[in-house]
Amino acid sequence: MKPNGSDSPWTDEALAGLRREYGDFFTGRTCLVTGADGFMGSHLTEALVALDANVQAFVRATSSGALNNIGHLRRQLAVHFADLTDKTSVDYLVKELRNVDDRPYVFHLGAQAHVGESWHRPYETVMANTIGTLNLLQSIVDHGLELEKFDTAGTSEEYGNVREAVAHHHDYDEHGGLILHERSPINPKSVYATSKVAADFLTMNYHDAFGLPGVVTRMFNNYGPRQNPRYITGTVITQALERERIELGQLEPMRDFCFCTDGVRGHLSVAAHGVPGDLYAYGQGENISMGDWAALILRVGEAEGYWPAREVVSVPERYRPGASDVMALRVGYEKLNRETGWEPTVSWEYGVARTIAWYAANRERWIGRVDWLAAERSPA
Numbered sequence: 001m002k003p004n005g006s007d008s009p010w011t012d013e014a015l016a017g018l019r020r021e022y023g024d025f026f027t028g029r030t031c032l033v034t035g036a037d038g039f040m041g042s043h044l045t046e047a048l049v050a051l052d053a054n055v056q057a058f059v060r061a062t063s064s065g066a067l068n069n070i071g072h073l074r075r076q077l078a079v080h081f082a083d084l085t086d087k088t089s090v091d092y093l094v095k096e097l098r099n100v101d102d103r104p105y106v107f108h109l110g111a112q113a114h115v116g117e118s119w120h121r122p123y124e125t126v127m128a129n130t131i132g133t134l135n136l137l138q139s140i141v142d143h144g145l146e147l148e149k150f151d152t153a154g155t156s157e158e159y160g161n162v163r164e165a166v167a168h169h170h171d172y173d174e175h176g177g178l179i180l181h182e183r184s185p186i187n188p189k190s191v192y193a194t195s196k197v198a199a200d201f202l203t204m205n206y207h208d209a210f211g212l213p214g215v216v217t218r219m220f221n222n223y224g225p226r227q228n229p230r231y232i233t234g235t236v237i238t239q240a241l242e243r244e245r246i247e248l249g250q251l252e253p254m255r256d257f258c259f260c261t262d263g264v265r266g267h268l269s270v271a272a273h274g275v276p277g278d279l280y281a282y283g284q285g286e287n288i289s290m291g292d293w294a295a296l297i298l299r300v301g302e303a304e305g306y307w308p309a310r311e312v313v314s315v316p317e318r319y320r321p322g323a324s325d326v327m328a329l330r331v332g333y334e335k336l337n338r339e340t341g342w343e344p345t346v347s348w349e350y351g352v353a354r355t356i357a358w359y360a361a362n363r364e365r366w367i368g369r370v371d372w373l374a375a376e377r378s379p380a
Contacts, residue, residue, distance in 0.1 A: 028102075043070035047268065115320065259346035
């Protein structure tokens with residue numbers, strides 16, 4: 001497939017598929033995306049622009065007003081600089097949306113989404129993810145804004161680890177491997193995961209109380225171009241591009257990695273077909289250990305000529321605190337497939353190759369954000 005622009009993960013073929021599959025739902029429709037300049041938010045925004053939607057991009061207000069990921073789309077959408085934790089700024093936005101001549105779709109992706117950072121910035125995480133969601137929901141109700149759908153982005157981290165007392169409520173494959181779906185018990189093991197559980201439940205609360213057409217799309221480990229380099233995929237790639245030794249945390253935990261374009265299709269599918277008041281989970285449907293994921297990335301990068309052989313080591317300084325790591329995440333996406341036809345289309349090898357290519361071509365976009373440079377500083 002031919003890439004559609006060096007900074008975009010969308011191919012011409014994939015964009016044509018988007019138009020066939022979702023054009024009837026989103027072309028010409030007002031679509032608000034919170035977190036529009038973030039990783040997944042920018043890819044979703046790009047898809048909606050390609051679908052000729054009336055895109056309203058909610059971007060966290062800063063003094064610089066810089067757009068890192070959607071600047072190239074500036075003439076094709078309306079940007080609202082606001083802050084989910086500031087109810088007044090949310091109110092201004094919602095009042096503006098009352099002037100559109102259709103019922104908007106809301107894609108709520110704005111969040112503090114890094115698990116490790118949630119331990120260092122717990123109050124900011126809860127304020128952005130929980131109070132921010134509450135502010136948006138309450139403002140919509142306060143101002144009587146009628147919506148087509150309100151899609152809250154959940155996370156696989158909400159499932160946590162299996163508790164022995166409820167192990168019999170989980171599903172397993174024929175080899176005893178855990179499969180997580182919409183009915184699986186949740187057991188959040190981080191401030192981030194707990195804040196997202198609260199956001200999910202608030203969405204359902206406002207559906208039950210006020211008829212707000214809320215749905216939750218529980219995502220399993222999206223990866224791809226533009227992702228913060230402090231997530232596992234980016235930290236492996238950026239270290240491999242710069243040095244011989246790759247330092248990671250625990251190598252045993254298993255994750256279900258889903259390329260960002262398939263993730264965007266998940267949100268579009270849920271918004272188009274999802275039943276208000278319901279939850280939908282998506283992911284690759286396969287999982288892999290952190291160690292094997294790093295090995296896959298290094299193998300693809302070496303084959304593509306980005307680096308020679310690299311060494312991977314586990315360092316305790318990069319472990320999650322205490323017993324808070326989640327050991328196995330893998331989705332069963334049968335419900336989403338049954339109700340919407342969604343399924344992943346991008347292989348790990350292809351997705352990883354596209355992601356490596358982006359990091360290699362955009363060093364200036366990530367070098368100031370990595371968390372491994374400090375270990376290389378020589379003593380003063």
